[in-house]
Amino acid sequence: MKLTRMTQIGGLAAASLLALSACGASNEGGASNEGGGEPAGGGEETAAEDxxxxxxxxxSADTTGMEADxxxxxxxxxxxxxxxxxxxxxxxxHVLEEDGYTVDVQAFEAAPGFTxxxxxxxxxLMDAWLPLTHADYIEQYGEDLEAQGCWYNNAKLTIAVNEDSPAQSIADLAEMGDxxxxxIVGIEPGAGLTKTTQESAIPTYGLEDYEFVVSSTPAMLSELQSAVDSGDNIAVTLWRPHWAxxxxxxxxxxxxxGAMGGAEVIYNFSRTGFTEENPKVSQLLKNLVLDDEHLSSLENVMFSEEGHGGENNDAAVDEWVADNQDFxxxxxxxxLSGA
Structure with missing residues (x-):
């Protein structure tokens, strides 16, 4: 379907803090609140909620009987x-090449990617975060894009702890400082996650007595590894999806x-005419559903030091698929939607 232009929705009160600067292991300060602008009015909130x-x-629909485009x-x-x-x-x-397609994955910053x-x-492209992070690109280019479904709906900022530690809520930390x-171990100073923690979570939950360690994503992961290895409790800023x-x-x-903001949805968007010209690929995009378990395990194989470290994504996918052929x-x- 061709999209109608939507109004700019970058504000949306406290939820605007969710415009992520950290959505992957290396995008520590890469994205800002790309939506920008002032808090939206009622009609704009409706567009965002849509x-x-x-x-x-x-x-979803079965593609096994469809011929290649x-x-x-x-x-x-x-x-x-x-x-x-x-x-x-x-x-x-990987899936398309199994069916005889020739596929080229090209890396872009968000703006030239949408352009x-x-x-x-x-x-x-397969990584449009809505309703906030990439809203301005949909506003700008919506008439020249086709939505191809969404595949993940739990993209959010978090404060995480080792699973055997006592705190269940961020609110618990105020009484469990010892x-x-x-x-609280954080990431880069320019990250949206850092800003949200400093300006929203810490004052909301009365954590001003905590030392908020602003460092880097690798340093945070290193501290997390050390704490897990030594059996110590630790609180870190994190985000979903992440291989950690x-x-x-x-x-x-x-x-x-709700101090860390709500969850966003990750969409696919194609060029206009793609659905008609490539109905099988279009349907496969609409079929894709990645939950936290599958996505984090795939990213772990692709990007962790114990995996491929981001150096050979195709080999990492081959390895992951060998263990997840049912997927x-x-x-x-x-x-997948009913799996």
Whole structure:
């Protein structure tokens, strides 16, 4: 379907803090609040809620009986530094190449990525975060894009702890400082996650007595590894999706006040005319559903030091698929939404 232009929705009160600067292991300060602007009015909030209301796999259908499209050269855009972008793109590349397509995954910053799709130079991208992070690109290019379903609906900022530690909620930390060394280990100073923690979570939950360690994503992961190895409790700023949820025994603290913001949805968008010209690929995109378990395990193989370290994404996907062939079969059959 061709999208109608939507009004700019970058504000949306406290939820605007969710415009992520950290969506992958290396995008520590890469994205800002790209929506920008002032808090939206009532009509604009309705547009935002429409984008948030997407069920991954809702348009699923069996593709196993479909022939390959007449056009088999496919270009997928992925966003530099956004791990889930490359995970989804190279996983899709693997499946399409099994069916005889020739697929090229190209890396872009978000702005030229959306521009390339809108101009028809890229067939599709798989990492549009809505209703906030990429709202301005949909506002700008919506008439030149086709929605191809959403595949993940739990993209959010978190404060996480080792799974065997006592705190269940961020609110618990105020009375459990000794358990966590009175520290929260963060990432880069320019990250949206850092800003949200400093300006929202800490004052909301009365954590001013905690030392908020602003460092880097690798340093945070190193401290997390050390704490897990030594059996110490630790609280870190984290985000979903991230491979740390597969690599370490960690869990999110509940956020009863919503200080870290709500969850976003990750969409596919293609150039106009793609659905008609490539109906099989279009349907496969609509079939894709990645939950936290599958996505974090895939990213762990692709990007962790124990995996491929981001150096050979295709080999990492091959390795992951060898252990998850049922996922691929269900994807092609349109059965992931009910799996």
């Amino acid at each position: 984008w948030a209301d997407c069920t991954p796999g809702a348009e 007449a056009t088999t050269d496919i270009t997928i855009g992925a966003f530099n530094g956004w791990d889930e972008s490359f995970a989804a793109a190279h996983l899709t590349k 390339g799709v809108a101009q028809g130079d890229i067939d599709f 358990e966590y060394g009175n520290r 949820y597969d690599a370490f025994p960690v869990r999110d603290l509940e956020d009863p006040e 691929i079969d269900d994807w092609k059959a349109g059965a």
